[in-house]
Amino acid sequence: MKKNIISLKNICVSFDGERILDNINLDIRDKEFVTLLGPSGCGKTTMLRVIGGFLTPDSGAVQFEERDIKAVPPHKRNVNTVFQRYALFPHLNVYDNIAFGLKVKKLPENEINRKVKEMLALVNLSGFEKRSVNRLSGGQQQRVAIARALVNEPKILLLDEPLGALDLKLRKEMQIELKRMQQRLEITFIYVTHDQEEALTMSDTVVVMNNGVIQQIGSPVDIYNEPKNAFVADFIGESNILDGLMVRDRLVTISGKTFVCVDYGFGENTPVDVVIRPEDITIIPPDGEHIAGVVKSVTFKGVHYEMLIEAYDHDWLVHSTKASAVDRTVGLSFGPDDIHIMRKTEG
Amino acid sequence: MKKLISAPYLVWMAVFVVVPLIMVAYFAFFANGHFTLDYVANVSQYANIFIRSIWLAAIATVICLIISYPVAVILTEADANYQGTLLMIVMLPMWMNFLLRTYAWMTILGNNGILNQLFGLFGLGPFKLLNTRGAVVLGMVYNYLPFMLLPIYNVMAKIDRSVLEAAQDLGCNRGRVIAKVVFPLSLPGVMSGITMVFVPAISTFIISRMLGGGGNLLIGDLIEMQFLGNSYNPNLGAAISLVLMIIVLLIMTLMNQFDADDRPLI
Numbered sequence: 337m338k339k340n341i342i343s344l345k346n347i348c349v350s351f352d353g354e355r356i357l358d359n360i361n362l363d364i365r366d367k368e369f370v371t372l373l374g375p376s377g378c379g380k381t382t383m384l385r386v387i388g389g390f391l392t393p394d395s396g397a398v399q400f401e402e403r404d405i406k407a408v409p410p411h412k413r414n415v416n417t418v419f420q421r422y423a424l425f426p427h428l429n430v431y432d433n434i435a436f437g438l439k440v441k442k443l444p445e446n447e448i449n450r451k452v453k454e455m456l457a458l459v460n461l462s463g464f465e466k467r468s469v470n471r472l473s474g475g476q477q478q479r480v481a482i483a484r485a486l487v488n489e490p491k492i493l494l495l496d497e498p499l500g501a502l503d504l505k506l507r508k509e510m511q512i513e514l515k516r517m518q519q520r521l522e523i524t525f526i527y528v529t530h531d532q533e534e535a536l537t538m539s540d541t542v543v544v545m546n547n548g549v550i551q552q553i554g555s556p557v558d559i560y561n562e563p564k565n566a567f568v569a570d571f572i573g574e575s576n577i578l579d580g581l582m583v584r585d586r587l588v589t590i591s592g593k594t595f596v597c598v599d600y601g602f603g604e605n606t607p608v609d610v611v612i613r614p615e616d617i618t619i620i621p622p623d624g625e626h627i628a629g630v631v632k633s634v635t636f637k638g639v640h641y642e643m644l645i646e647a648y649d650h651d652w653l654v655h656s657t658k659a660s661a662v663d664r665t666v667g668l669s670f671g672p673d674d675i676h677i678m679r680k681t682e683g
Numbered sequence: 684m685k686k687l688i689s690a691p692y693l694v695w696m697a698v699f700v701v702v703p704l705i706m707v708a709y710f711a712f713f714a715n716g717h718f719t720l721d722y723v724a725n726v727s728q729y730a731n732i733f734i735r736s737i738w739l740a741a742i743a744t745v746i747c748l749i750i751s752y753p754v755a756v757i758l759t760e761a762d763a764n765y766q767g768t769l770l771m772i773v774m775l776p777m778w779m780n781f782l783l784r785t786y787a788w789m790t791i792l793g794n795n796g797i798l799n800q801l802f803g804l805f806g807l808g809p810f811k812l813l814n815t816r817g818a819v820v821l822g823m824v825y826n827y828l829p830f831m832l833l834p835i836y837n838v839m840a841k842i843d844r845s846v847l848e849a850a851q852d853l854g855c856n857r858g859r860v861i862a863k864v865v866f867p868l869s870l871p872g873v874m875s876g877i878t879m880v881f882v883p884a885i886s887t888f889i890i891s892r893m894l895g896g897g898g899n900l901l902i903g904d905l906i907e908m909q910f911l912g913n914s915y916n917p918n919l920g921a922a923i924s925l926v927l928m929i930i931v932l933l934i935m936t937l938m939n940q941f942d943a944d945d946r947p948l949i
Contacts, residue, residue: 423849424846
C-alpha cells in the first residue's frame, strides 16, 4: 500500500452562498493517476484549485504527505499545474516559457539549459526553442504547457481539462502520451475532465463528482461495472436506468417481469434503480418470457448499431452489431450479471 | 460600399488634419508669398524654452507613471464589482472644468493660500509655492494623470488571470508575478500612457501661465504669444509649432525603438 500524498479532509467551499464543494474527503496515493470526473459545475476544477493553493477552502484540511498545507501559498507548493487554456506567457518564446520556473528558482544557466532541452525532447518539440508561443498550434501549446510544469519536477501535476481544446485524434494521442509520461516520471497526476472515456482510458483511480459531492471512487473497471448510483451509471457510458422492485435477495421485478440477479441486501419489496448497459442486452425473437418491445429507431454508429426499443413506457437503448427492422417486435435478453441494482437516491 | 462609408472620415481628416498641417508648414516657410528659412532658423533662439518644456513634461510624465502604475495594479486586483466605482473616483476630477481645476491650485499654492496658511499655524513659511517649476509640474501631473492611468489599466485588465496564476504556480510570489509577467505584458499600455501625457504636457500653455508665473514660459506659451499676444508673428508661431512637432515625433520614435523588441501580444 503506497502512502497518501494528498489528503482532503471535510473540505467545504461556497461562492456567494452556493455550495461548490460539500464535505469532500479524498485520499490520493503517491504516483497514482487520479481523475476527477463530472459534469461542468460539479466542483472538480474547484477541487484542483484547492490542491494547487489558488483557493482556500472555507473549512476542512488539505494535507500534503500528512502535513497541513492549507496556509501554504501556490508558489511554495511542490505542485505544478497545466491550465485549462494553457496560460502560456505570451511575451516569452517556447524556451523561456519552459525555463520560467527554473529561472525563478535561480538554477545555474547550464542546468536550466540541460533540463529544458530534455523536456523539449520528452514532449517532441526539439528545435522549437526560439518559436513564439503565439505561433504554435493548439497541440504544440499543450505540450509546452505540460513541459513548463513538468520541468520543475513536481511531486504532483495538476491537469485541468488539458485536452479539451484539441481535436479527437490528437486528444487520443495525447491521452496515451500523458499516461506514458506519468508512468515514466513516476509523478502523481490529478486530472480533471468531463469526458468519461478519457477518464476510463488513463486513470488508476476515477473520482466521480456531482453537485460538489463525491459520488464514487474506484478503478475504471469498478466504476463502469459497479456504479454505485444512477448518476454514476448514467454519466459513465450509456445506460438504461429503470425503476425496479427488489422482491427479495437476488430477485428483482422490472417492467412487470421478475428476473434473477446477483445483488442482495436491499431488503424485501424495496423500490430500487436498475441499470442495464446497452451492450449487455441481446436481441432475441419475442418469446413471452423476456421483456418484449417495438424497435423505434436504428442508428449506425460505426462499431455497432444503436437501437431504441419501446417496452412498457420505457425506451431501452440497445447496442448490437446486427440491426433489427424498425417497428418489429423483439425480445430483450440479459443475464443475472448484467443487472445492476442500486439504491434510489433522493431527489 | 466600404469606400462610401469611410468617405466622411476621409473628408474630415482632409479638412481638419491634412489642410491645417499644410497651412502650418506654409506659414513656417513662406512670408508674403516668398520662401524663407528665417523663421525656422529663428526658433533656435528659444532653445532654452524648448529644453525647459521637454524637461518639465518629462518629469511630469515620469511622476504620472510612478503614481499610475501601482494604482492600476491595485485596480485590477480589486473585486470586479468595485473596479468601476474605484475607476470613477479616480476619474471624477476630470469632470470638472480644466481651468477651474487649475485655478483651484492657485488658491491652494498662493502666498496666502490654503497650504501656506496651514504652515503658518505651525509658525512656518510662507513658502513660495506658486509661480515655480514645481507648481507647473504639479499642475501637469494633476491634469494628465488619468491619461496615464487609463491606458495602463485597460491593458492590464485584459491580461489573462490564468497567466498570473501560472506564474504563481511556477514559484513567483506577488512581487515577482508583477515584475516578470504583469510588467512586460502591460508595456503597450505604459507606452500609450507616456504618449498621452507627454504630448499635451509639452505643449500646454494654460498650466504654465497660471501656475508658473511669467518666469516659467513653455513652448505652448511661446506659440500662443505669436498668435494672440502682443508679439504678433504667425510665421514664427508656425515655425515653432513645426519644430515642436518634429521633436515630439523624434522622441516618440525613439521610445518605440526602445519598445521594439517587444513581441506581438496574444
